[in-house]
Amino acid sequence: MLSINPKEIEPAKLQGYLQSAVAPRPIAFASTLDENGTPNLSPFSFFNVFSSNPPILIFSPARRVRNNTVKHTLINVQNTKEVVINIVNYDIVQQMSLSSTEYPDGVNEFEKSGLTMVASDIVKPFRVAESPVQFECKVNDVIALGDQGGAGNLVICEVVKIHINEAVLDANGMIDQHKIDLVARMGANWYSRSNVGMFEVEKPLSTLGIGVDNVPQFVKESSIFNGNDLGKLGNIEAIPTEEEIAIFVKENFEIKGILSADDAQKQLKKAKEYLDNNEVLTAWKVLLAKQ
Secondary structure, rough: OOOOOOHOHHHHHHHHHHHHOOOOOOOOEEEEEOOOEEEEEEEEEEEEEEEEEEEEEEOOOOOOOOOOOOHHHHHHHHHHHHEEEOOEHHHHHHHHHHHHHOEEEEEEHHHHHHOOOOOOOOOOOOEEOOOEEEEEEEEEEEEEEOOOOOOOEEEEEEEEEEEEOOEEEEOOOOEEEHOOOOOEOOOOOOOEEEOEEEEEOOOOOOOOOOOHHHHHHHHHHOOOOOOOHHHHHHHHOOOOHHHHHHHHHHHHHHHHHHEEEHOOHHHHHHHHHHHHHHOOOHHHHHHHOOO
């Protein structure tokens, strides 16, 4: 058996062991506002429910292991004492993952991830409309567990209002665990889907993804693509160039045929096929290809 003294191992490697062993973990999709009222949206898997009376949720935005800096969410909850914790199901997992990209301060992750802001009733931060359950919370306390990279910060949240999409309720008005289709984090790129089992989601690029706000409007308005598709399209560093697209079309007889037939729907469906196979750059080339 491998035995490890936590004090004798690099923090990044220790974090990997912990996250791979203590899993699956539910995801707190935390919506906050900075002092200027700019929205911020970020997921955290150090999260759970700890009390029902009073209703207390706790999540932990840990200090970054690589450089010991803190996340915007932590700064915001310390300053405003408010947060909305949105629950993540499979329908929004790709957009949730995209929102974890470390965009600069002031960038609205709702826009980058293509998710919808909905005004809360009691607190100021926005809710995620697509989330099946949304908890408006007041922050009772923030407890720092250390001052080095990897140290957690326990954000103790008291729920002041709950919003539940009626589509996930059963005949008795309770949450149906099959309908809600929750996802949870595991180690590395792995997630767990309560209805199915394990699946993989590539982490956002170390460089910035272009965001769903840069996906063409005709794609966002098409019923062929869902939120996860848009999340994949937004998680690329750069859109293919006209030269790259032209070479792709020249070498692909099927795409030439679709373009010659001037069948826009067939072109969109072909792009969807590539997305389903996680060939995102090829999907982009199909979407932007012209006769």
